[in-house]
Amino acid sequence: MVTLSAQPYDYEFPTYDGVALIIIDMQRDFLEPGGFGDALGNDVSRLQAVVPAIQSLQQAFRDRNLLIIQTVEGHQPDLSDCPPSKRCRGQSALKIGDPGPMGRILVLGEPGNAIIPALAPQPGEIVIEKPGKGAFYATPLGGILQEHGITHLLFTGVTTEVCVQTTMREANDRGYECLLVEDATESYFPEFKQATLEMVRAQGAIVGWTATTAQVLAALA
Ligand code: TIU
Numbered sequence: 001m002v003t004l005s006a007q008p009y010d011y012e013f014p015t016y017d018g019v020a021l022i023i024i025d026m027q028r029d030f031l032e033p034g035g036f037g038d039a040l041g042n043d044v045s046r047l048q049a050v051v052p053a054i055q056s057l058q059q060a061f062r063d064r065n066l067l068i069i070q071t072v073e074g075h076q077p078d079l080s081d082c083p084p085s086k087r088c089r090g091q092s093a094l095k096i097g098d099p100g101p102m103g104r105i106l107v108l109g110e111p112g113n114a115i116i117p118a119l120a121p122q123p124g125e126i127v128i129e130k131p132g133k134g135a136f137y138a139t140p141l142g143g144i145l146q147e148h149g150i151t152h153l154l155f156t157g158v159t160t161e162v163c164v165q166t167t168m169r170e171a172n173d174r175g176y177e178c179l180l181v182e183d184a185t186e187s188y189f190p191e192f193k194q195a196t197l198e199m200v201r202a203q204g205a206i207v208g209w210t211a212t213t214a215q216v217l218a219a220l221a
Pocket of ligand 1: 024025030037040073133158160162163164188
């Protein structure tokens with residue numbers, strides 16, 4: 001059994017092969033000016049801070065030949081997978097599907113929808129395209145995890161309280177042992193990130209554990 005020092009208590013996994021690194025939505029649409037996050041009125045520059053931590057985890061998983069799954073939030077060009085309730089939400093001038101400086105907002109295949117170059121997947125690494133906030137809804141993620149015999153998920157990416165937390169809760173309900181890497185996830189709202197970390201690990205890890213990148217790397221060493 002491998003023991004990873006975490007909150008609210010140690011996180012344990014029987015084999016390295018059962019652990020996957022999940023990198024949520026590290027896309028230009030959320031991290032760069034002119035994308036979806038910016039259109040919603042957010043300061044997107046805050047999210048850059050977690051790129052080095054995610055890079056170090058990505059490298060550690062590559063070095064060990066362990067499973068890395070990235071997700072991207074995006075819609076088909078005809079928006080057939082975007083409910084009107086999602087497209088019309090909010091008061092921004094630019095809505096999902098509208099042309100922006102990086103192409104159409106939150107549309108698959110557009111320049112702004114790509115994963116940032118610093119975290120670009122290598123050939124053969126899995127990228128899940130998802131129309132919702134949770135990565136299990138309307139995607140093949142569950143089947144892929146089963147095929148690989150994955151039981152433990154380490155979560156990173158953005159934003160903490162939206163797509164990361166939604167996916168973590170979906171995973172928790174499906175029986176996965178989930179850990180959120182504290183300094184490898186970020187929000188446009190620091191108080192929402194802090195609240196998410198606390199609510200995840202409250203009540204004896206009701207949704208899962210939290211740990212730092214250094215603690216995860218120590219367990220992988
Ligand atoms: N708006 C916001 O905080 N997040 C999203 O819309 N998607 C993700 O979290 N990826």
